[in-house]
Amino acid sequence: MNEEKLTKLLNDLADATAEPVRPGLSEDIKQQIPQRLSPHKAGTDTIHIVINLRISKLAAAAVIIITILLCAGLFGGREWTSDGIVDSIKDSLAWLGAGRADVLAVRSKYEDLVRQGRHVVFYGDNIAPGDNSAILMHLKLPDGKYRVVFGDGTTAIVNAEELIELHSRMLLKKTK
């Protein structure tokens, strides 16, 4: 009885506290309607679906990252085993960590050298992440030798034959 009475009183209170709105308010608001309302952004759907499922934003971020990692494992030709997934995660973390920063720094150097018209080749897009002995870039020096930059950031000056040998080793590693 009490609950019903209270509900009724609250409804009556709602009616009693209903004030008239200033007549011009609606027109004022309409004048602020943008000429072009933002269209539906399809790209944000996934994020909104996850958030609408009332998962916290942190959990949503974790779900998205794990999905990306799993997809990377699937399309990267990794074995679909737990080891494969773990490797994939480790690799991705390595790319996101210091290793990736080195690659980016070398790439930026490579772009500078290209602009200077130097004979330089960048391999950073194709090497395995975290492979310290892989060649990131080689630069032809005026004396015919090559300066090679490795995945761990170290450099070495080699001649043409040694360069070919290094590349052969890299290819062998990749095929394994």
Next chain:
Amino acid sequence: MAKKAKLTEQKTGFAHPISGQGDADKKEKYLDQLRDSLAARLRAGDHAAAGEFVDMYNEQIFLFMRRLGHDRQVSEDLTQESFLQAWQHISQLRNGKALNGWLYRIASNVSKLYWRKHKGREMASIEGIGIDAPENSEAGGDIVEHYEQLGRLKSAVACLPEKLRQAVVLHYMQHLTIAEAAQAAGVREGTFKSRLNRALETLRKQVL
């Protein structure tokens, strides 16, 4: 009988009494269709739909702001701000069913931001909205008592903590369903019901 009425209320989730269930169902179905169509047109960027949307909701949002404790001028500003935010977040509107919850959620956030920015500002509260007993001396004692109760209830609602007050306003005064009100408050339905129960308990102690 009372139990049956309560069950019906829980099923529909409405706070206001429904007279003819058949008519109410038809009306609700029609409103659902209207909201669906409006939401679809808004999502497509239809300018005319935005105008209809303003006509449909500006009064509700203004009253919502008033009942949350803002004075008339601020309520008008916040109503305008709520619609501005709505235009900007139109891509987040899913469908017609979510229309109420979506707009009230935006309005709640706009109000919350206002209070955060103006911490020292005193609440106009619904205390400022007048409820006067009829001056007619012939008014019966019951009516006078009813108005006294309304007055006490008004003060009690104004004294509720912000979240409980918001729950009462959304469900009992703005007549949102539990699902819509929970969406507007940004909580799960269970949490919202719990807030509502706590609010009712407090009000019952103070008013009845």
